[in-house]
Amino acid sequence: MYPRQFEYVAPSGLDEALALLDDNPGAKVLAGGMSLLPLMKMRLLSPELVVDIGRIGGLGDITDNGDTISIGALVRHAEVASSSLIQAQGAALAAAASWTGDRQVRNRGTCCGSMAHADVAADQPVAALALGATMVAASSSGVREIAAADFFVDVMTSALAPNEILTEVRIPKAGAGAGSAYDKLGRRGGHSDYAVAGAAASVTRSNGSVSAASVAVTGVGVRPVLAGAVAEALVGSDGSDAAVEAAAAHAVAGVEVLEDLYGSVEYKIHLAKVFTARAVKAALAAAG
Amino acid sequence: MQVSMSVNGRQVSGDVEPRTLLVHFLREDLRLTGTHVGCETSYCGACTVEIDGKAVLSCTMLAVQAEGADVTTVEGLAQDGQLHPVQEGFWERHGLQCGFCTPGMIMSAVTLLQENDNPSEEEIRRGIEGNLCRCTGYHNIVRAVEYAGAKMRGEEPPPAEWEES
Numbered sequence: 001m002y003p004r005q006f007e008y009v010a011p012s013g014l015d016e017a018l019a020l021l022d023d024n025p026g027a028k029v030l031a032g033g034m035s036l037l038p039l040m041k042m043r044l045l046s047p048e049l050v051v052d053i054g055r056i057g058g059l060g061d062i063t064d065n066g067d068t069i070s071i072g073a074l075v076r077h078a079e080v081a082s083s084s085l086i087q088a089q090g091a092a093l094a095a096a097a098s099w100t101g102d103r104q105v106r107n108r109g110t111c112c113g114s115m116a117h118a119d120v121a122a123d124q125p126v127a128a129l130a131l132g133a134t135m136v137a138a139s140s141s142g143v144r145e146i147a148a149a150d151f152f153v154d155v156m157t158s159a160l161a162p163n164e165i166l167t168e169v170r171i172p173k174a175g176a177g178a179g180s181a182y183d184k185l186g187r188r189g190g191h192s193d194y195a196v197a198g199a200a201a202s203v204t205r206s207n208g209s210v211s212a213a214s215v216a217v218t219g220v221g222v223r224p225v226l227a228g229a230v231a232e233a234l235v236g237s238d239g240s241d242a243a244v245e246a247a248a249a250h251a252v253a254g255v256e257v258l259e260d261l262y263g264s265v266e267y268k269i270h271l272a273k274v275f276t277a278r279a280v281k282a283a284l285a286a287a288g
Numbered sequence: 289m290q291v292s293m294s295v296n297g298r299q300v301s302g303d304v305e306p307r308t309l310l311v312h313f314l315r316e317d318l319r320l321t322g323t324h325v326g327c328e329t330s331y332c333g334a335c336t337v338e339i340d341g342k343a344v345l346s347c348t349m350l351a352v353q354a355e356g357a358d359v360t361t362v363e364g365l366a367q368d369g370q371l372h373p374v375q376e377g378f379w380e381r382h383g384l385q386c387g388f389c390t391p392g393m394i395m396s397a398v399t400l401l402q403e404n405d406n407p408s409e410e411e412i413r414r415g416i417e418g419n420l421c422r423c424t425g426y427h428n429i430v431r432a433v434e435y436a437g438a439k440m441r442g443e444e445p446p447p448a449e450w451e452e453s
Contacts (some may be wrong), residue, residue, distance in 0.1 A: 001329075001349075002307050002308075002309070002312075002326040004307070005305065005306075005307055006306055006307060008289065008304065008306030008350070009354055010352070030353075031328070032355065033348060033349060033350070034330065034348060035349050037329050037330075037350070038329055040307075041309075041328065041329070041348075042329070050306070052350075052352075052353060054353060069359045075372050078342075101342055101418070102333070102417045102418025103396065103400075103414075103415060103417065103418045104333060104336055104343050104344055104345045104396070104415075104418045105330065105345070105418065107342040107343060107344050108342075108345070108348070108349070141438075192417055257308060
């Protein structure tokens, strides 16, 4: 199964890559290739130019900025999953990366690529939403920061312009009394494969009650989405199992749930509530 | 486009179209047909090779992306006529039936044991989750990897289940 013919360029600098995107509106950016190449092989996508950013220096680092952690465009899923910094400060994202694809996919695919691809059932976008990540997009006219909440627009559609490259995902570090978690049912059972449905949660406890919460669900609609009503119900509660389950009942409030090959609307709604409760409980446990 | 890389310790180069997948460069240009083409959709793992120490899918990588890389295929495992311990494990513990998934399974297992020299059964099963066996012969594949791990640690492998203990 071959892709259609295309031109291939592997620039050594970001400026050169961005100039190529300006000059070739139909070009696609290649990093790990775990989403782009299958689409091209199945001929769902046939770009005339592929700009491989894999040779650009300085994009492969996980950086501790003090209050935040930067994940560069070439950081692989396996590196996010095994990073002790991300495990400690953004556990939901580390878990999501550890359950993305399979071992081979995690060795090549990139965290930023997963965000840019914006699959409706992907793991890492929903963790980025719950953690309140910032997406850093570069173009020839400069750098733009996009809140994760504004980044996932529609089915496989992000807020990136065609001439932009997502160079960094930046997550805030968990503060005192904070914890996060992600859980899902995979299409092949357990945590394997894309999510039939899943949820990520980030919570903060203080003085015996939940002082802040952010919850997001994946696999249920056209995009990963914040479950604002769940967070609202959690904040101010005691974080007991009963409070969590009452809050999780709002998991798909305001979401148009769609069926797919892996589950009916009813089943997805059920799973979204179950995994929202599990993710919130795990996040609360991590928060101490 | 010109591409050059190291394959099984040998420096190779070729003239390929940008769309040439690494697996086709290996099989058709280098005639290394040990690496198999299975599902072609990044699910089955039959095309798994080792690149710079990591298991990757050679059907989901352009040959030009491997420029300058260090590639090992199943053909590169045996040394001086001696099977690699993972190959020996598949032989000794009947880790293959039809054999189609075997090269990918072996490359996956080799890299798994490089990362974790004493994996639990669960870690082995998780480590080969990206490799599908259409004969469903996972049980003996796990035993084969356990055998290889023991050999590589310099230990006596556990007895085969069909041997008297």
